[in-house]
Amino acid sequence: MPLPITRLNGRDIPDATVARLPIYHRVLVGMLEMGSTTVSSEELAASCGVSSAKLRKDLSHLGSYGTRGVGYDVKFLSYHIARELGSTQPWGVVIVGVGNLGHALVSYRGFASRGFRVVGLVDTHPDIVGESISVGDQVLTVSAMGDLEKVVREGAAHIGVIATPAEAAQDVCDRLVDAGVRSILNFAPAVLVVPQDVEVRKVDLAVELQILAFHEQRRIDETLPEAMNG
Secondary structure (H helix, E strand, O other): OOOOEEEEOOEEEEHHHHHHHHHHHHHHHHHHHOOOOEEOHHHHHHHHOOOHHHHHHHHHOOOOOEEOOOEEEHHHHHHHHHHHHOOOOOEEEEEEOOOHHHHHHHHOOHHHHOOEEEEEEEEOOOOOOOOEEEEOOEEEEOEEHHHHHHHHHHOOEEEEEEOOOHHHHHHHHHHHHHOOOOEEEEOOOOOOOOOOOOEEEEOOHHHHHHHHHHHHHHHHHHHHHHHHHO
């Protein structure tokens, strides 16, 4: 079965590689902050939790940025990965659902440093609509759902974040798509139906916990025979 492929800046890149690029970039930024100027593929791979062979193959999809015997220029490689990821220009983000999760997302300081700017907050609850919330260096007023299209248009938003209850997620998704948003991050425990030209990334904390529980159960099952034999 062929690997899922993403078209990135004119090149076909496996989705698994695209998923690892933000990790490489985050580690490289950390190295820059620590004063590192060059890094070998072995050192970078170990810091990212992958094999050096996988790292070199991933980076080969972007071009040739390493020097034999020297390694990678940390600043240069960090910039080129950021450029491939689209992080060298600001992307407007609208968050729909400003409850506990929405507030936590608004407070996240990593958006601005990675090229994302929250340009709009939307909710349906009358006690939340009209509330002023500090978002980085700006203060945003929570808009009503009826103004969603206006918020997207005036904020030039490219990305929509859904942080609503499951039963409202599809309707919110449809509204975002109708407003022209083609990239959606979904925190609601619901499967969204979207047109082919819309990209949806789902974050389900319960599923992630279940995956961890699966691995914990496997460890327990593997140690039980040893304990019984001992």
